[in-house]
Amino acid sequence: MTARISLCIVGYGYWGPKLVRNFLGLKECRNIVVCDSMETRRFQAVADFPSVQVTADFASVLANPAIAAVVIATPVTTHFPLAKAALLAGKHVLVEKPLATTAEHAEELVALAARQGLSLMVDHTFVYHSVVARIKTLLDESHLGKLRYIDSTRINLGLFQHDVNVIWDLAVHDVSIVHHLVPERPVSVQAIGASHVANGLENIGFLVLRYASGLIVHSNCSWISPVKIRHMLFGGDKRMILYNDLDTEEPIKIYDSGFEARSDDERSQLLFDYRVGDIHSPKIVIAEALQSMARDFVRSIHAQRPAISNGAFGLEIVKVLAAAERSIRSNGTEIRLA
Ligand SMILES: NC(=O)c1ccc[n+]([C@@H]2O[C@H](COP(=O)([O-])OP(=O)(O)OC[C@H]3O[C@@H](n4cnc5c(N)ncnc54)[C@H](O)[C@@H]3O)[C@@H](O)[C@H]2O)c1
CATH class of the missing domain: 3.30.360.10 (Dihydrodipicolinate Reductase; domain 2)
Known part of the structure; x- marks a missing residue:
């Protein structure tokens, strides 16, 4: 049996709750931590999904060896710094669309994921x-x-x-x-x-x-x-x-x-x-579609193979x-x- 992974979903605004629901629905997922800088959003996350843990501290997520992957659902201009920090900390990363706001930043993330031997994927849901x-x-x-x-x-x-x-x-x-x-x-x-x-x-x-x-x-x-x-x-x-x-x-x-x-x-x-x-x-x-997307991310990690909407695909869209x-x-x- 494949090991179940724990992951952190960063950003619990409009789109984050849909990601939490879909990842919770996967048998390959164990724990989900929700990280949001706003207290009201953290309260909402626990009210919606009592099994999740919440935090405001992204650094503690990165330092936690039990968390294998980070899902970034924050505003678009924050994708690059958060994804870069997560990859540098050794986490597999799923970023909401679009991967970044410049081709240079998207290229840097793709190269970094390859160097680190980590999965990088973009949620191009369609x-x-x-x-x-x-x-x-x-x-x-x-x-x-x-x-x-x-x-x-x-x-x-x-x-x-x-x-x-x-x-x-x-x-x-x-x-x-x-x-x-x-x-x-x-x-x-x-x-x-x-x-x-x-x-x-x-x-x-x-x-x-x-x-x-x-x-x-x-x-x-x-x-x-x-x-x-x-x-x-x-x-x-x-x-x-x-x-x-x-x-x-x-x-x-x-x-x-x-x-x-x-x-x-x-x-x-x-x-x-x-x-x-x-x-x-x-x-x-x-x-x-979001369920299939979430499954492709988890399976890309387990099988060490690129997801359909992988980093290179996301880079082409950003270009x-x-x-x-x-x-x-x-x-x-x-x-x-x-
Ligand atoms: N795939 C899709 O079809 C689809 C649909 C809608 C939105 N999205 C994407 O989802 C992402 C989020 O969009 P949204 O509409 O949910 O935004 P939103 O503004 O509703 O929510 C963003 C949340 O992130 C939190 N946040 C911001 N910076 C943070 C940080 N540094 N650390 C922790 N939390 C932080 C905010 O407090 C907020 O709760 C965007 O990238 C957007 O493009 C994708």
Whole structure:
């Protein structure tokens, strides 16, 4: 039987409780310590989960040899210093998305984890989503034909983040989903955004990724929409998919629709044939993605193998987001990616 591990979840705000619940649900986990600098959050943790221990002292967590792993669910700008300290203390580390706010910091964490022989993983939750897994199978089996575009709308009212803009908070999901689904990597990034608050952080953002194959990816994200929409369209030349993350009954609809362009030699014009066929909605049993993510982290530690959403994967996402940030600062200039 594999030894059960004890871990510490740092940050018990909005997302931390979901992590605690999911790690407590794993048979591979023994004790969970919650570390939060706010007393009210520590009280809340004990009220929600009486079996957890709580502390405000991150240094004592790092010094405790019984704690094998640290899960970081604090604001994004704190990810790098906390993850670095944990890796230096010999702990396996799971960091909430995104891994860090600069490519240099993300690279440093990946290199440090490798030197220390420790697992480093990022919670890109959608990578573990049952619906995303089904879309991946459909794409891998060329069910859509040649993939032409992915168009995502990820908008709602709030939650405003205090330390990063909406691209780092919401478009990060689109970039990680696309990286997981598509073997190709983008050749360039363009982004624009607007801030309507005093701290200057963009609360609306539009991101475009271009690929050598001609694939184009667009992400529209916002914290100031009156309606919550979580739509992703995947357009192939044979079929197209609408993924509605808020529809648990029919999360994906496959449209047997497409178009074909042919030239009319007589008039040297392009003519288009449109095909509008059946719509099919496959049954998908939706398991909790966070549970699969938590399990992958624990198993990566036990089996000493990289998790799906490992540090290197997280670094690739940070590189795209950092380039998007540069593009926003230069009024939407197209930034080439190496
Ligand atoms: N994977 C997802 O889908 C998803 C969804 C939401 C949030 N997140 C991520 O989770 C992280 C936390 O977001 P949130 O919305 O829960 O934030 P939050 O502000 O609600 O909670 C953060 C908590 O961390 C505590 N904290 C801050 N600095 C600390 C420190 N140095 N030591 C100990 N405790 C500290 C705060 O007291 C607070 O309770 C972010 O990285 C965010 O991107 C991920």
